[in-house]
Amino acid sequence: MRSRAMLLAVALAALALATSTIPAPAIDLADIVKVFGIGYAVSRFGPQINSAINTLLAQRGVEWEGTTKVVPIISIGTGTFIGAAQVAGPPELVQTVKAVAQGEIKVGNFEGRVMIPIGTTNVRRGIRRVEGVGLSALVDLRI
Amino acid sequence: MRRYYVLTALVVAVLTAAAGCLAVTFSSRARTVNGVAVGEVTADGSVPIQVRVPGAGLSVGERAAIIAQRLNSIPNLKPADITAGRVRGEWAVLARGHLIATAESAAAAQAGTSARGLALSWRNQLRAALVPGGTVSPPPVGGGPAFVQTAQKVVPILSVGTGLRVGAALVAGSSDQVAKVKAVAQVEGEFGRTARIRALVPVSTEDVIRNIRRVPGTAVIAVGDIRL
Numbered sequence: 001m002r003s004r005a006m007l008l009a010v011a012l013a014a015l016a017l018a019t020s021t022i023p024a025p026a027i028d029l030a031d032i033v034k035v036f037g038i039g040y041a042v043s044r045f046g047p048q049i050n051s052a053i054n055t056l057l058a059q060r061g062v063e064w065e066g067t068t069k070v071v072p073i074i075s076i077g078t079g080t081f082i083g084a085a086q087v088a089g090p091p092e093l094v095q096t097v098k099a100v101a102q103g104e105i106k107v108g109n110f111e112g113r114v115m116i117p118i119g120t121t122n123v124r125r126g127i128r129r130v131e132g133v134g135l136s137a138l139v140d141l142r143i
Numbered sequence: 144m145r146r147y148y149v150l151t152a153l154v155v156a157v158l159t160a161a162a163g164c165l166a167v168t169f170s171s172r173a174r175t176v177n178g179v180a181v182g183e184v185t186a187d188g189s190v191p192i193q194v195r196v197p198g199a200g201l202s203v204g205e206r207a208a209i210i211a212q213r214l215n216s217i218p219n220l221k222p223a224d225i226t227a228g229r230v231r232g233e234w235a236v237l238a239r240g241h242l243i244a245t246a247e248s249a250a251a252a253q254a255g256t257s258a259r260g261l262a263l264s265w266r267n268q269l270r271a272a273l274v275p276g277g278t279v280s281p282p283p284v285g286g287g288p289a290f291v292q293t294a295q296k297v298v299p300i301l302s303v304g305t306g307l308r309v310g311a312a313l314v315a316g317s318s319d320q321v322a323k324v325k326a327v328a329q330v331e332g333e334f335g336r337t338a339r340i341r342a343l344v345p346v347s348t349e350d351v352i353r354n355i356r357r358v359p360g361t362a363v364i365a366v367g368d369i370r371l
Contacts, residue, residue, distance in 0.1 A: 029335050030337040057342050
C-alpha cells in the first residue's frame, strides 16, 4: 500500500516536472480573438496596437498631438464587437472613451459608416458621444 | 584697385542687410491675460510659445526671456531644426538638438494636453514662426476653451503607398481648419499577421506620396464611399 502511494507521488512529481519544462506556445492576436473574442483581444493587445500605429505615423512625421488609445468598435444595430479603432484627443477625454460605436450614415452622395467615440461598451443603454475625441485609425482583424 | 574695395564693401553690406531681414529674432514679454500671468515668446509679431507656469525660481516672464535667448543663440534657424523629444525623461522642444523649453506636466495640464502634446504644439508653432509669412495664433489663456464654429466635409481617402483613391471620408473640426482639408491620407501597416492598420490623417494636399501635412484640429468621423 505504501509502495503504491510512493509510486503515485513519484509519477505526479515526474508529470509536474515534465509539464513545467514544456515551452508555452506563442499566443498571438488571432488565437485570442478566436477564443475570447474581439473585446478581450483589444483590451489585451490594445496598448501594443496603439504603439504600433503611433510608430507608423511618427515615421511619416504626422503623429497626433495628444493622447491616443485603441478601443473596440461596436455595431450600433447588434451591439456586437466588430473591430478596433484608435481614437485621439486630450488625455482626460480619451481616458473616458471605452469604445467606438459604428452606425450607418448618409450625407448627400456620401454613404458610409459613422464612428462615434463613446464612454460605454453597452450601446443598448444609449449612445453619448465623447466630444473632442476623433477617430485616427481603423484596425481590421483578420480571423 | 580702390574701385574693387568699394564694390566688395557694398556687396558685403547688402548681404548683411538681407540676412538681417530674413533672420527671425525672438523676444519676450510678460503680460496678464484674464487675470493670469503669462510669459510670451514673440517672433515678428507672432507668439509661438506661451509660458503659463513659473518654475525653478523663475517667473513666467523670466522663463520666456530665457527661451527667447536660447533661440537667438542659434544662428540661421530653419523650421526643420526645431524638434520635440525627451531630455532627461521630460518632453521638450529642441533647436538643432539644444534644449529650448521643457514641457512640464503642470503646464501641459493647464493647456489641456499631455507633456508630449505640448512639446509637439510648441515645435509646430516655432516652425511656423520661422517660415516667412507664416501665421501663428496664440492658444487661449485662462477662461477655458473658446467657442469654435465647427464644420464637416466629405473628402477622398488616398492611399499613401499608391496615391489611389480608396474611398471617401467625412471630416469634422473647426470651420477654418476643415476648409484646409483636401483629402484623408491612409497610412497602412500590419500588426502581426492578424491585424491590418489603416491610419487616417486629414491632410491639406492631394499629393500624399511626396508630402503628407496633417491639418491639426480635424478628425475623421465617418468612412465610406460617394454614390455616383
